[in-house]
Structures are given as C-alpha cells and as structure tokens.
Amino acid sequence: LDVTTHTLTLEVDFFQVNAAVLMRLTKPTLFTNLPVTCEERDLPGDLFTQLMREDPSTIKGAETLMLGEMLTLPQNFGNIFLGETFSSYISVHNDSNQVVKDILVKADLQTSSQRLNLSASNSAVAELKPECCIDDVIHHEVKEIGTHILVCAVSYTTQYGEKLYFRKFFKFQVLKPLDVKTKFYNAETDEVFLEAQIQNITTSPMFMEKVSLEPSMMYNVTELNTVICGDEGKSTFGKMSYLQPMDTRQYLYCLKPKPEYAEKAGVIKGVTVIGKLDIVWKTNLGERGRLQTSQLQRMAPGYGDIRLSLEMIPDTVNLEEPFDIICKVTNCSERTMDLVLEMCNTRSIHWCGVSGRQLGKLSPATFLSLPLTLLSSVQGLQSISGLRLTDTFLKRTYEYDDIAQVCVVCPYTSNES
The missing domain is CATH 2.60.40.10 (Immunoglobulins)
Structure with missing residues (x-):
C-alpha cells in the first residue's frame, strides 16, 4: 500500500488487498527557461540562437523570452494559504485477484479546533473487482492557519468474510497570505474613516479582485478608492490591480451612522462594531482565495454628559x-x-x-x-x-x-x- 502526495510516500508494514493513493490537485505553472545568447562575431556564432529555435519550450519568433508556451506540473506539495481551496484526489485500487466487498472510504481533515468530514459520500461500495478502483475528489476552503492533518481511512471485507481496516495521515501547514492592519479616524460629524493596510506576505504576485467593507447594521459605507472621471469611476490603483510580494496597499472607507442611530444620542458610544473586510484575490492561473476578517471594533470617542x-x-x-x-x-x-x-x-x-x-x-x-x-x-x-x-x-x-x-x-x- 502506498499513500502518495507528490514526492511523499508512506508504506505499510503488513499485507493489504487494496492500495490507496492520495494526491493534491493544484494548478500547473508556466514553464520558464534561461535564454543564452551571444554576439554573431563571438566564437559560437548563431549556435545558441539555433538551439533556442529548436527548443520546443520556447515561443516561436520570441525565443529570448523566459516564459514559454508549455505548462509544468507541480513537483512538490507547494504552499497552502488561508482562504484558498484545498483540493485532493483519492484513489483506492484493488491490487489483488480477489473481489472485496463493503468498501468504505472516509476522508477527514483535523485542525486545531475541529474535525471535518470531506467525503462526498458516506455510503459503502458494494464490491470492488480486481484491478478496479474507487476515485473521489475532495474540496475544502481553508479557514484556519496552522497544522492540518488529512486522515484517509479505508475499511472493507474480503471474500472470506474478514473485515480489514487501515488509515493514513498526511500533515501540512496552512500559511497566512496577507497581513491586514486597520486604523480608525473619528470626525466631528460622527463619520468614521477606516484605513486598511493590506500586505502580500507570499512569494508570488496577487491580483486583487475585490477589497470591500461590509458595514454593521448601524453604519452606511462609502468607498474612497476611486476617482470620478466624468461618468465613470477610476481606481486609484490603476487598471491592473496587482500586489507584488511584500508590497502594501492602503484602502480607505468612510462610515456614517444611519439616521435612525445618529438621532439617538448615546447609542453609538463605547466599543462599537464597524464591520468586516472581505478580500478576494487570484494567484497562479486564476487560483482564487478569499479572506474575511473578524468584526472590526473601534472605541467611540467620549463626549461626557x-x-x-x-x-x-x-x-x-x-x-x-x-x-x-x-x-x-x-x-x-x-x-x-x-x-x-x-x-x-x-x-x-x-x-x-x-x-x-x-x-x-x-x-x-x-x-x-x-x-x-x-x-x-x-x-x-x-x-x-x-x-x-x-x-x-x-x-x-x-x-x-x-x-x-x-x-x-x-x-x-x-x-x-
């Protein structure tokens, strides 16, 4: 029995009729090469140029570009970040010449606070013939950082009525993709200005698809991240909203109390809930991630009696x-x-x-x-x-x-x- 996640292989110390394979499903990456060129008067002449033209990974007519037209399959497990979707492929294969019955495949994800069942179906398969397999693809939106353990358990019955059971564990870390800092500024008109500083702490660029503030029931929000040009609004960050690694971007919002709350003195005082930030981004080949902050709170200014x-x-x-x-x-x-x-x-x-x-x-x-x-x-x-x-x-x-x-x-x- 082998349980494999890219380069990781775990072997069992006893005989099993079935074999299980576990693989993480990730997007491929664009193949890159290192173009080597020289002047025509140099000793190699046009040898390097000819080799690049014959290289199938280069773009015809633009051989000196590092990016090619080919894709590269992941060679390792890679990084998983908070807010992304973890996808895995599980395959249980009958390696023997016997028919096994009542096969039940269960996949659980153990986090520091809970245990989640990721299996699409909890019902057992009646039988599995030799050289046949049971396939399943699981998806889970990662909502916690820290250590995660994927537990794959398989139980079945042999043709002699013997019930067998085995399980395997795969441990991986979920990392933090963004660093979010907030600042509040109180105005005399009861308006609250929120400045959100978002930093990309990963090693790859991000396309910031959406950064919005979902206000609490007491406030209306106005985004101050666009400049009105005629009838259209133009983003202050330009047309291509990319956030490079370790770069920081500031977003500004204005919150104003709703009339029914603003007219009631003393309602908005002490610690009040402002709302929460909803951040959506895309990374390699459109892999989507989403992160929602906890409820943002601010201390309302005290006005005395x-x-x-x-x-x-x-x-x-x-x-x-x-x-x-x-x-x-x-x-x-x-x-x-x-x-x-x-x-x-x-x-x-x-x-x-x-x-x-x-x-x-x-x-x-x-x-x-x-x-x-x-x-x-x-x-x-x-x-x-x-x-x-x-x-x-x-x-x-x-x-x-x-x-x-x-x-x-x-x-x-x-x-x-």
Whole structure:
C-alpha cells in the first residue's frame, strides 16, 4: 500500500488487498527557461540562437523570452494559504485477484479546533473487482492557519468474510497570505474613516479582485478608492490591480451612522462594531482565495454628559458684520438636565444676544438646536469660543472653547497705491 502526495510516500508494514493513493490537485505553472545568447562575431556564432529555435519550450519568433508556451506540473506539495481551496484526489485500487466487498472510504481533515468530514459520500461500495478502483475528489476552503492533518481511512471485507481496516495521515501547514492592519479616524460629524493596510506576505504576485467593507447594521459605507472621471469611476490603483510580494496597499472607507442611530444620542458610544473586510484575490492561473476578517471594533470617542456640535457655520464672514451659526446640544447622560446658556466674549469674537438665558429641560438621549449670532472684530482665521452650559440640577458648568474656526475678511478693498 502506498499513500502518495507528490514526492511523499508512506508504506505499510503488513499485507493489504487494496492500495490507496492520495494526491493534491493544484494548478500547473508556466514553464520558464534561461535564454543564452551571444554576439554573431563571438566564437559560437548563431549556435545558441539555433538551439533556442529548436527548443520546443520556447515561443516561436520570441525565443529570448523566459516564459514559454508549455505548462509544468507541480513537483512538490507547494504552499497552502488561508482562504484558498484545498483540493485532493483519492484513489483506492484493488491490487489483488480477489473481489472485496463493503468498501468504505472516509476522508477527514483535523485542525486545531475541529474535525471535518470531506467525503462526498458516506455510503459503502458494494464490491470492488480486481484491478478496479474507487476515485473521489475532495474540496475544502481553508479557514484556519496552522497544522492540518488529512486522515484517509479505508475499511472493507474480503471474500472470506474478514473485515480489514487501515488509515493514513498526511500533515501540512496552512500559511497566512496577507497581513491586514486597520486604523480608525473619528470626525466631528460622527463619520468614521477606516484605513486598511493590506500586505502580500507570499512569494508570488496577487491580483486583487475585490477589497470591500461590509458595514454593521448601524453604519452606511462609502468607498474612497476611486476617482470620478466624468461618468465613470477610476481606481486609484490603476487598471491592473496587482500586489507584488511584500508590497502594501492602503484602502480607505468612510462610515456614517444611519439616521435612525445618529438621532439617538448615546447609542453609538463605547466599543462599537464597524464591520468586516472581505478580500478576494487570484494567484497562479486564476487560483482564487478569499479572506474575511473578524468584526472590526473601534472605541467611540467620549463626549461626557453634554455634547456640543455645530450643524451650520459659514466658511467666510465679513469683518464687524453679524453672522449666524446653529449649535446642537445633546444630552448624553442618563438623567434630565435643566440648562442655562452663558456667552462670554473673547478678544476677537463677540456674541450677540442675551447671556444667561434658560434653555429648559433636556431629557436623556435627546437634543436641541440652538441658533446663535456673533461677530468678529479681528481679521483672519478666528476661533469661536466662550460658550458655557450650566446644569441647574447639579450646579455643574460645562465650558466649550475652540468649537470651530471661521475666516474673517474685510469687505472693503483699498484702491490707493
């Protein structure tokens, strides 16, 4: 009995009626040669050129290219990477001159966490005549890294009623094909920007077929990896999306809370699930691989009991002319607040209106829109500061400075030289 996987052969120490052969099914590779040339005035003359023309592995008319038109069958087991499909061919052959009965072939894959049955059929074959065989092809998408053991077990009954059983083990390692790193950037508008750095840590190029982000139920996602040119989007990575060995590529996504969640203060806080990355690639002769990350989580920024944000502010305002802004005050606590607004002038920013006015009670997880008017007495980029909110229940004051910046320009231009 021989159990063979390319160059690996295991022999049994006792007589068996049947023989089993196990082979991994992989794509062939393009045959490469090393062209040797010389100048016509050199001693060999056109000898090397003539030999390359007669070589059946070269391309006619382009003999100096390393790649030929022939394919090479795998000479070893090769590497198996996470996300690829492991395919194997199992053949049980009756080497004897006897008819055996009730042949059951079972293939299991043992990983560090589970044992999977890969056999297409779990029913026994009634009989197997001499010089006949039972063939089976198994497929499995590899979802774990580390050591894997393929167990091939065969049981049968001889013509004398003797029940025999044997099994063989084949151990192989599953490697990590990609290194994925993520970074989160929080915006004041509740948007979250995700930067995913993907590095090819294999020894061969990859064609990146798809890299997408599947958001969680709380977010909508926008991919920022294309540039709009007319009516069509052009990828920032070009037409040929190849990732060379040890190269790294950055993908950017913008996540925005859905309206039903964004309107509820306090829902998106603490550790929140963003979603997961779905990566699909192809390698040698179109071999496909797919990898999904675990759920990506980020720590939402803390805003304390009260959050003050801007809903509307002009980019540019005129010097010493009033302009309007709209603030949004959100109660992020779990208690009702009775708020009082105070406005403190700064050197450049002056508030218009009554300071110390009552805003009323604000229930938990609710907000109110607050229109305000102010003017600037200094040109340039000015910071809006000086808002104070006081909770009369707890006598606690919340200070808000550097809320935003506005560009102040002079509306009058001098024509004097």
